[in-house]
Amino acid sequence: MTTLPRGFTQHVANIGVKDDTDDFVVVTAERPVACAALFTKSRFAGPSVVISRDHVSNGVAQAVVVISKNSNVATGQAGYDDASEVATRVAARLGADRRDVVVTSTGVIGRRYPIDRVRAGIAALPPRPHGTDAVAAATAMMTTDTIAKVAEATVAGGDARVVGMAKGVGMIEPDMATHISLVFTDAAVTSSDLDAVFRRVVDRTFNCVSIDTDTSTSDSSVILASGDAGPVDLDAFEVALDAVCLDLTKQIARDGEGANSLIEVHVDTAADVGQARRVAKSIVNSPLVKTAVHGGDPNWGRVAMAIGKCSDDTDIDQDRVVIRFGTTEVYPQVLDDAALAALSAYMRSDHVVIDVSLHTGGAQATVYGCDLSDEYVRFNADYTT
């Protein structure tokens, strides 16, 4: 069992949002602590995002609430009032300031909360929650996830810990934010340091995963630092935070709806990080690359196609590009039938690495995704009904 870092406790319950599985999580500190957060840039951002963006703007928070199975998005003024009421009522139960409560939601779009049940659920929230199980909290965050996503690391040079929890397996193409990921640490880090480090780490991890190019209306990444473990070396803290967020990122990609394989795309010798990431995302998001990996079809030409799609990158010259699957060069090297058969076998593995050298400069980037299966289609053809 992964426990929360010192200074944090949780309350997990079923409050009947959709069915009888846990759907309500509160993780709280004993007092207001340093906080940083990033949210979706969607023009249809839900009221939870709007309210939480405001609440974290002072770099301080005490508690994070997750309501799963209903995102409370595109629900108009009534939905905004519902989200606001959740913050107010949770704060009242905890004896906190409502502006120190961060609210996140995930699930179906366009339906109001069953607000009477939400009120009853909040009324049962203990003023001092005593749970410490991170896995139970991560489990209650799940919608279509098949596994609870938890990762932890210790900050080198002391005993400060970083514990992260995430949910999200579809509608995943974060842009400055992600799905829902909550990270807690007992390291003592100031709000401004926390914000700077978290932005850098999220950009390298959660912003480098894509399941289906669809960006959620509810993406929220939040970190709280209780300080109970005392000061830490900031570089060591960033290393630990990076490890936790990268671990969660790979868990999200591997658990992509209907996915059988984690696809890792590494682009190097690019003109800049932007170009490396554009090309890598073009590959990891290509339905034809994703279906080829799903079927073990050694159709590497689709990777060439996906690189070629980046038509604004006019410095990319097909005569200098090198494409590898794992350690096997597939272009410009010409594969014989035995090599194509070996490539097919490699593409059926549960972790496929596609490596591209552009030779336009010295930058690199890595992104994560998954194969596209008929299960993804069947699952999403029948989500609400």
Add this chain to the structure above:
Amino acid sequence: MTTLPRGFTQHVANIGVKDDTDDFVVVTAERPVACAALFTKSRFAGPSVVISRDHVSNGVAQAVVVISKNSNVATGQAGYDDASEVATRVAARLGADRRDVVVTSTGVIGRRYPIDRVRAGIAALPPRPHGTDAVAAATAMMTTDTIAKVAEATVAGGDARVVGMAKGVGMIEPDMATHISLVFTDAAVTSSDLDAVFRRVVDRTFNCVSIDTDTSTSDSSVILASGDAGPVDLDAFEVALDAVCLDLTKQIARDGEGANSLIEVHVDTAADVGQARRVAKSIVNSPLVKTAVHGGDPNWGRVAMAIGKCSDDTDIDQDRVVIRFGTTEVYPQVLDDAALAALSAYMRSDHVVIDVSLHTGGAQATVYGCDLSDEYVRFNADYTT
């Protein structure tokens, strides 16, 4: 049977590129005629595109060659030499200048032509082809298409005709060009007029279809005008050309790999055409919207999500957006259970219209796509093997 316009004849044959279906098409005029063309912007454009772009640059061509079942892309210098040889040998058989021969190719990427068979096939090309059947030519262009795509129109005010043929059902997200579409007319139009009209029409038609967001390395749209029907009113010609290209565009979307439904997305009251098209493409390309249509899942919230993804369009305000399926408003109007059931039934039809009003301005755009089915995945998981 749709026949080619006056001044054009065809030769269709099987030359054994992959199997025993027709895979070789030459459509030729009796002499060099006015020509315009647009090609893929892919950085992995094939040698057929490179050579043809050069050959059409003077606004004149005599013949168009299509080799299907092999795109001859990512095949290096040898592939370039093969494509060049095709142009030279076809020109020699027809008694034409090699620079008046346009070469197009479509099929698997990364494999050389079976060049001996291609040479033998060209040797059997009659110096004066006498075929006039457009459907047979369109059929020989097919790769994974299930139907031959032909459309025709008569230019108002006379008897000039416009006949178009197209192929392409996957790897379809043209950008300044498309799949392969060949249009022939006996109207007398100058090269410069033909170029201007064709660019406008392609931008409104072929550039507004997307099957899977993947852009081919071989996209080519070519038009030749024999002039045999004499001068025409240019506006009437544009109307006829638009009708032909729009008809082909809808045929492509409806025949999308594994597709059961044509999805038409219309965005109006946008700030400009670019915004209207960005939002429309975001909707028509969303895997979650496409799977919802496939399953008849009345999950209209995914359309809100897809609009929200256009996060650079900061003038889009969710409180002013209106979303309709057919004539039924689904947002902000709240649907009851009976309305949701009716929406589900509508989404199962073979032509689903999604209509969005942004209220950011006065521009509009329409794009075409298709649903995403498990058949698409199964088909593309096993294309080359």
